[in-house]
Amino acid sequence: MLGGILLGLLVTGVGLAVAFKPYPVARFNERLDAIGSTTPWDEVEPAGWRVTLTRCTGLGFVIVGVTLLSLALGG
Numbered sequence: 001m002l003g004g005i006l007l008g009l010l011v012t013g014v015g016l017a018v019a020f021k022p023y024p025v026a027r028f029n030e031r032l033d034a035i036g037s038t039t040p041w042d043e044v045e046p047a048g049w050r051v052t053l054t055r056c057t058g059l060g061f062v063i064v065g066v067t068l069l070s071l072a073l074g075g
Helices: 002-020 022-033 048-072
Strands: none
Touching: 002 022, 002 048, 022 048
């Protein structure tokens, strides 16, 4: 039960961080994708759709985290 609560809190916290600040996460992902490219990593910027997709992913993590918390608390 304690493990489920901690996991639910962790997943919810990460999801909230990604949902409220999606740009730095999307930029980091784009920089990882640019490894091996001729474009310098500091010039890589994420597209608008990538930022929106990252925000939606964060919201999905929040939903999963809240579900885990609900299941761990027995409700």
